[in-house]
Amino acid sequence: MALLSLTQLLALLALLFAAAAFALRWRWAAQRPLADDRAPMKGSPARGVLYAFTFGMAPWAKESTRRHMIAYLRGVGFHIGIFAGLAALLTSPWWPLVPDSARWLFAFVIGFGAWLGFVGEIMRQVEHNLRALSTPDDHASVLLVSVFLATASIALINVGWLPAMYLASALMLIYAPLGKIRHCVYFFFSRRFFGLFVGRRAVIHSEATR
Amino acid sequence: MSAQVDTALQVLEKQLNRPLVVALEACARCGLCAEACHYYLAEPSIDHVPAARGEALRRAYRAEHDFLSRIFPQWTGAEKLNEESLAKLAEMAFSQCTLCRRCAFNCPMGVDTPLMMRAVRAMATASETAPELLVMLADAAIEKGKDPSFFRDMFVEQMADLEKELQTKMGDPAARITVEREGAKILYVPLAGEHTIMPPAIIFNAVKEDWTLSIFEAANYGVFLGDVARAKQIAARIIDEAKRLGVKEVVLAECGHAYASFRWEAPNWFGETFPFKVTSLIEKLDEYVSEGRLHLDPSANPELITYHDSCNMARTGGVIEEPRRVLKAIAHNFVEMTPNRHEAYCCGGGGGLVALPEYTERRLKAGKPKADQIRKTRANIVVAACENCRLQIGEISEQYGLGVEITALADLVVKAMRLPATRPEVEKLFAGDPATVSSN
Amino acid sequence: MSSTVLDLKGLMCPLPVVKIANAIKKVEIGELIEATASDPGVLADIPAWARSSGNELVTMEKVEGKVIRFVVKRIR
Missing domain, CATH: 1.10.1060 (Fumarate Reductase Iron-sulfur Protein; Chain B, domain 2)
Structure with a gap:
């Protein structure tokens, strides 16, 4: 019980640290200039942003994801697992109130995500371009997240694993704002900028401009 | 450090x-x-x-x-x-x-x-x-803006010669090329060289457009340098000219980077929305064709034609359907490359690369995917709405034995207009004084 | 008498300027390059290049048809 409380506290402190560190990064980035777009629009920025986060993410939307469908779907599955894992972590004190079937479902999604994470790490070691592109930070990030997902998945079924999950989540959360894991936050801004670009200029929905 | x-x-x-x-x-x-x-x-x-x-x-x-x-x-x-x-x-x-x-x-x-x-x-x-050459080209363009008097007279004189040629080609002594005419509706900005002046001049005169010609060129080497200060000085020449003349619209020659930068970026460099519209000649052609203002005969272009999407015009500029609509009106046999539109391959000549001889080998090698794409269409003619693309595709055609003809869209539109001078009986008449002929 | 003679006819801008800029680096200071071009863009571009690069445009004239002949001198 003492181990559980200790690891829970650790996870909470790590969460606070991550929130504070991300807030600092946010402040730094927000101080950077962002020019107003003064060119008259041809299309709709809102439609572009909507596309960027919906159909634009579909596996068939881009040549790269059509060509590397399996690798892309692996990534998508991994990230679905991560969001489910984070939701599970944040709601962990209330797990006893959750029906068994829902816990099993979450355990499966998160566990599958963990498996996809480990497969991703193997791909990073084996595929020559990925190996050349990767830094120790990349490997550590995938492994930290995958271990967290694995422990969360098991803990959902066997509460005896809760301390392991909290410990793994603490390590992941402390590392998140420092290393590559933080790309997940910038993802939303990056897709938004992309959406604004293609929307304003009517690049994707060019037929709609007439 | x-x-x-x-x-x-x-x-x-x-x-x-x-x-x-x-x-x-x-x-x-x-x-x-x-x-x-x-x-x-x-x-x-x-x-x-x-x-x-x-x-x-x-x-x-x-x-x-x-x-x-x-x-x-x-x-x-x-x-x-x-x-x-x-x-x-x-x-x-x-x-x-x-x-x-x-x-x-x-x-x-x-x-x-x-x-x-x-x-x-x-x-x-x-x-x-x-690369020194890009800096030099940008600086030369800036120099032209500082004191246009050193070439303006020569340019006007040259346009007077071109106007005579235009009248002959059109069989119309009233056809005009005016330079920096105040109060005109449109300021057309060409590239250096008359190949980007004559076809639009024919089209503007044919639709009776109220247009005048800029003494500057649309190209902006400051953009390739990533140097906003230089890019601004180059763009300012045209902005000041357009404001001084009071035009409603600036129409840019078929040039990818000029369009992408002037249409989408220049307002942000200057922090202002310009008091005139900025369009590409391609959009203008689409407008004339869709309004039925040009008499076109698609049988004048019987060859198999394909269109290369310049990255700056399409992916960066959003000019994608316009050239296709024009092509369908001026030619019977149009075939798409695969992939196309925002997924099109770069020809390898963008980013200022065609002006850098030290990278020719690398550039031509990188043009191979485009060469393969063109070959697969079996087209005889490749249309590109960008001068750099046309130069590069011409070179890759030679390098990879494609044997295709490369042309601007406006050139094909002019062909489909079947001008009097392109008819043999009129050519005979025009062997003499154009004024004599047009008075008939 | 120019030590280097270039035939730039048929080349479109910016290639005439690019060729001249490359050629000028290969001659000694004070030497001349004579060139002929057919793209009328050189009428503006060569004088502008000479001014911005600190070299001298000695002469520029239209000769037969659309051919333009010019001579530049390397100053620096």
Whole structure:
């Protein structure tokens, strides 16, 4: 019980640290200039942003994801697992109130995500371009997240694993704002900028401009 | 730290706006972008993976701005910028990236690698490691803007000669090429050389457009340098000219980077929305065709024709359907390349590459995916709405034995107009004085 | 008498300027380059290049048809 409380506290402190560190990064980035777009629009920025986060993410939307469908779907599955894992972590004190079937479902999604994470790490070691592109930070990030997902998945079924999950989540959360894991936050801004670009200029929905 | 490196880092700092920070931070190093790059398709090596190009700049960025990288640089691959890495970065940004944006469109994260490469180009320009020729071309253009009097008279004289030729071609002594005429509705900005003046002049006269000609050229080499200060000075020549003449619309020649920069970026450089509309000649042609203002005979273009989407016109500019609508009105046999529109391959000549002889071999090699694409269409004619693309496709046609003819869209429109001078009986008449003929 | 003679006819801008800029680096200071071009863009571009690069445009004239002949001198 003492181990559980200790690891829970650790996870909470790590969460606070991550929130504070991300807030600092946010402040730094927000101080950077962002020019107003003064060119008259041809299309709709809102439609572009909507596309960027919906159909634009579909596996068939881009040549790269059509060509590397399996690798892309692996990534998508991994990230679905991560969001489910984070939701599970944040709601962990209330797990006893959750029906068994829902816990099993979450355990499966998160566990599958963990498996996809480990497969991703193997791909990073084996595929020559990925190996050349990767830094120790990349490997550590995938492994930290995958271990967290694995422990969360098991803990959902066997509460005896809760301390392991909290410990793994603490390590992941402390590392998140420092290393590559933080790309997940910038993802939303990056897709938004992309959406604004293609929307304003009517690049994707060019037929709609007439 | 050398002064050169110091300057480059200061420029990086200035360039570091929110979109650039996001581009530097969002990459997951998934490598899915590899085949999006025509350099990679032509020569699959890690150096040509767009993510690796981004990493080259990120190493320097992390060394300056990342807490973990400052403590454990090897852990994140951070590396302080030095003269050697700056030279490598500059060479990469100017010779192995045409800023075509294909990687950004193919990135699941939407990472804007061309934005990073433009930042590198800006760093290289400021630290005098950019290709000398691009700097020279930009400076020559700026010089023209400072004192146009040294060439204006010659230009006007030359246009008077061209006007006579125009009247002959059109069989119309009233056809005009006016230069910088105040109160005109449209200011047409050509490229250097009459091949970008005569066809639009024919079209503008045929539709009785109220137009006048700029004494400057639409090309902007400051854009290729990533140097906003130079790019602004070059663009300012046209902006000032348009404001002085009071035109309602500036129509740019078929030139990819000129359109993308003047239409979409220049208002942001100057922090103002211009008091005139900016369009490409392609959009204007589409307008005339759709309004039925041109009498066109598609049988004048019987060959199999394909269209090359210039990256600046399509992916960056959003001019995608317009040329297709025009092509369908002026030719019977139009065939698409695959892929096309925003997925089209870069021809390899963008980003100022065609003006840099030191990279010719590399440029032609990177043009192979486009050459293969053209070959598959079996087309005899390739239409491109960009001068750099036309130059590059002409060279790759020779290099890879494509044997295709490369043309601007306006040239084919003129062909479909079946001008009097293109009819043999009129040509005979025009052997004499054009005025005599037109009075008949 | 020019030591280097270039035939730039048929080349479109910016290639005439690019060729001249490359050629000028290969001659000694004070030497002349004579060139002929057919793209009328050179009428503006060569004088502008000479001014911005600090070299001298000695002469520029239209000769037969659309051919333009010019001579530049390397100053620096």
